[in-house]
Amino acid sequence: MPRHLGLPHHCHGHPHRSPAPRRDGGPDGPGRAGPTARGGSLHPPDRPAGARSRRREPLPLRDGPDRPPEKAVYRRPEDCWGLEVWRGGELPADVAKRSLEQHEAFYRDLAERLDEVAARGPFVLYDVHSYNHRRDGAEADPSPLQDNPDINVGTGSVDRDLWGDVVEAFMTSAAAAETSQGRLDVRENVRFKGAHLTAWVHERYPGRACALALEFKKTFMDEWTGEFDAGQVADLSQLLAATQEPVLTALRSGHGLDG
Numbered sequence: 522m523p524r525h526l527g528l529p530h531h532c533h534g535h536p537h538r539s540p541a542p543r544r545d546g547g548p549d550g551p552g553r554a555g556p557t558a559r560g561g562s563l564h565p566p567d568r569p570a571g572a573r574s575r576r577r578e579p580l581p582l583r584d585g586p587d588r589p590p591e592k593a594v595y596r597r598p599e600d601c602w603g604l605e606v607w608r609g610g611e612l613p614a615d616v617a618k619r620s621l622e623q624h625e626a627f628y629r630d631l632a633e634r635l636d637e638v639a640a641r642g643p644f645v646l647y648d649v650h651s652y653n654h655r656r657d658g659a660e661a662d663p664s665p666l667q668d669n670p671d672i673n674v675g676t677g678s679v680d681r682d683l684w685g686d687v688v689e690a691f692m693t694s695a696a697a698a699e700t701s702q703g704r705l706d707v708r709e710n711v712r713f714k715g716a717h718l719t720a721w722v723h724e725r726y727p728g729r730a731c732a733l734a735l736e737f738k739k740t741f742m743d744e745w746t747g748e749f750d751a752g753q754v755a756d757l758s759q760l761l762a763a764t765q766e767p768v769l770t771a772l773r774s775g776h777g778l779d780g
Contacts, residue, residue, distance in 0.1 A: 586627040587648070587716045594620045632725065639729045643776050645687055645768055646732040647761065648718050654738050659745035669712060671705035675734030677714030678723045683775075684731040690771035691733060694764040700756035702740070712736060731772070735761075 586593070595601045596612045606612075638644050652673070654664040663669070672695055676688055688709070696707040715734030722732040737757060742749035 586624055587650075587718045589717045590621055590624055593624045628721065635722070635726065635730070639726045643729055643731075643772060645772055646719075646722055646730060648715070648732055648734045649737070649761070650713075650735065651737045651739050651741075652712060653744050654740070655744050659743075666706070669738055670708040671738050671740065672707045673712040673736040673738075674707065674709045675713045675715030675719065675736065676709055677734075678720040679715075679731060679733070680723070680728075683728060686771040686775045687731045687768055688733070690767040691764050694767040695760055698760040698763050700760060701752055702756070705760070 594612065594617050595606055596617055597607075597610060598605055635644075635646075654669045655661065656664070674688065674692055674695075679688060681688065692707050692709065696704060698704065713734060713736050715732070719732035719734045722730050741753035741757060
């Protein structure tokens with residue numbers, strides 16, 4: 522049976538003075554993850570055991586696990602837009618080592634989960650992120666619309682010949698969804714093309730998995746205060762849920778699967 526999974530998102534972009542994530546889940550993005558299809562109903566995805574919550578234990582991992590190990594940890598200012606993050610200017614080696622162990626644990630646990638899914642058939646994975654678009658300041662104009670879609674669909678490592686119908690099904694259904702802000706601007710590979718996690722999924726499950734890196738522009742929150750609009754967050758969660766059936770239909774028809 523084809524499967525449809527979601528993963529928790531990772532905030533993406535310059536770490537200006539954005540506050541720490543709130544316990545109510547607000548600034549963390551639209552619903553934390555895409556829906557999972559299990560027997561035709563929606564459920565939140567399982568969280569890999571290696572994925573530590575930044576609400577409980579902030580870690581010096583860049584974009585969570587979405588970078589390869591050699592680029593996964595902020596060690597010195599040049600790794601972090603020139604910002605002085607650590608006392609003394611550099612992350613202690615023992616802390617960096619523990620962080621990389623957690624990065625490794627995340628992928629080990631994710632592999633264990635996805636191996637089981639892949640054994641049952643092709644699947645689609647949503648890797649959900651959000652990105653900043655008001656980096657010049659709270660009072661400055663937002664970044665230009667032409668370069669910053671509401672939803673950026675990253676498909677840089679997707680085999681378009683194999684999964685193109687799945688990508689189009691997601692983009693068409695997401696763009697057609699009605700929200701309190703109207704229909705959203707959904708485009709492919711404008712701001713981001715996807716990073717390590719989606720590439721890792723495609724390398725590990727060739728011809729078996731289609732992983733979409735979904736970047737939501739932070740129009741659902743104030744990047745500088747951390748305040749979020751619960752209605753818009755709910756809209757985005759519903760939008761993701763509404764893409765499930767079109768995406769699964771494309772997956773089934775494109776791979777000759779039944780039901």
